[in-house]
Every structure is written in structure tokens, then in C-alpha cells.
Amino acid sequence: MITTLHEGRRYGVTASAVTSLSLDPPMLLVCLNRSLATRDAVVATRRFAVNVLAEDQAELAMQFATRAPDKFAGVAVTEGLDGVPLLADALAHLQCTVVDPVDAATHTVLLAEVDATGIGTGNPLAYFRGSFGRFEMAA
Numbered sequence: 001m002i003t004t005l006h007e008g009r010r011y012g013v014t015a016s017a018v019t020s021l022s023l024d025p026p027m028l029l030v031c032l033n034r035s036l037a038t039r040d041a042v043v044a045t046r047r048f049a050v051n052v053l054a055e056d057q058a059e060l061a062m063q064f065a066t067r068a069p070d071k072f073a074g075v076a077v078t079e080g081l082d083g084v085p086l087l088a089d090a091l092a093h094l095q096c097t098v099v100d101p102v103d104a105a106t107h108t109v110l111l112a113e114v115d116a117t118g119i120g121t122g123n124p125l126a127y128f129r130g131s132f133g134r135f136e137m138a139a
Contacts, residue, residue: 001051001064001090002030005083006041010072012085013038014065016127017107018050026114028096031107039108046098047082048112051090053125058132060087061125081116092119 003012017031028050032039042048053061064071076088086093096112103109126133 001053001061001087002032002038002042002048003051003085003087004038004041004045004048005085006045009041010077010085011038011041012064012071014061015050021111027099028094028110028112028114030096030110030112032110034103034106034108042098042110043101043108045082047084048096048098048110049080049084049086050094050096051087052092052094053087054089054091054120054122055125055134057089057091057125060089061127061132086118090120091122091124093117 001012002015003010013032013036015030015032019029021027021029032042077085078088080086080093080095084095094114095116096114098110098112100111101108102111123134126135
């Protein structure tokens with residue numbers, strides 16, 4: 001889940017393309033559709049958070065995947081760096097600064113440095129072949 005704050009308004013979207021880019025410095029690669037208001041807000045502020053959801057939070061992922069006017073309705077939120085909203089019950093948070101947004105076809109690829117992290121306990125929500133599920137840990 002990608003969240004940001006722009007001109008006093010919270011934005012968020014479920015992202016299916018988030019990956020590690022570099023360990024030194026710690027960087028991520030995030031892809032957002034160019035038609036999304038959240039993408040516009042992230043590009044404008046250059047700040048966002050990745051909220052890693054837990055395996056029992058598929059409903060929350062679906063809530064943020066819609067075009068609802070207030071995706072944050074009923075969601076506990078805390079404030080991160082520069083006021084970026086963090087989903088309080090997320091498994092982990094990665095607070096980021098966009099280094100370089102690159103438009104490619106229908107999406108913007110965000111190259112971003114990780115400024116702060118937080119992690120809880122539990123297992124992450126997985127998305128595979130159009131369905132949510134969970135990872136099975138290898139022995």
C-alpha cells in the first residue's frame with residue numbers, strides 16, 4: 001500500500017509492483033499508474049510510505065484498490081515523516097523520498113531512497129495470479 005500527504009489531503013493506493021532496488025543506499029522501485037491521483041500526489045511531494053500488509057489484511061488491500069473518495073475511512077493512521085500517513089496496523093512501513101520518477105508507458109516508475117523503517121510481527125499478505133494469499137515459510 002502506497003500512502004502520501006499532499007496539500008493537507010491523504011492519498012493511498014494498493015500497489016502490485018514494489019521491489020528492492022539497492023542496499024547501499026537502501027532504495028526501492030515502485031510502479032504507479034499515471035492515471036491515479038495518488039501517483040500525482042507522490043510525484044508532487046516526492047514523499048511516500050510503503051505499508052506492507054499482514055496476511056489477514058486482504059480487505060484493506062481491496063479498499064485501497066478502489067477509486068473510493070475516502071480510502072482511509074475506518075482505518076487507523078499514524079503520522080510519519082513530513083506528515084505522510086502510515087497505516088497503524090500494517091506489518092511494516094518504509095518511508096521514502098523519490099529520487100527520480102520515470103514515465104514508462106502507462107506507469108511512472110519511482111526510484112526512491114528509504115529514509116525510515118518500522119516492522120512488526122506476523123506474515124505478509126501475498127498477491128499471486130489475481131488472488132490474495134499467504135507465504136508458506138520454508139523449513
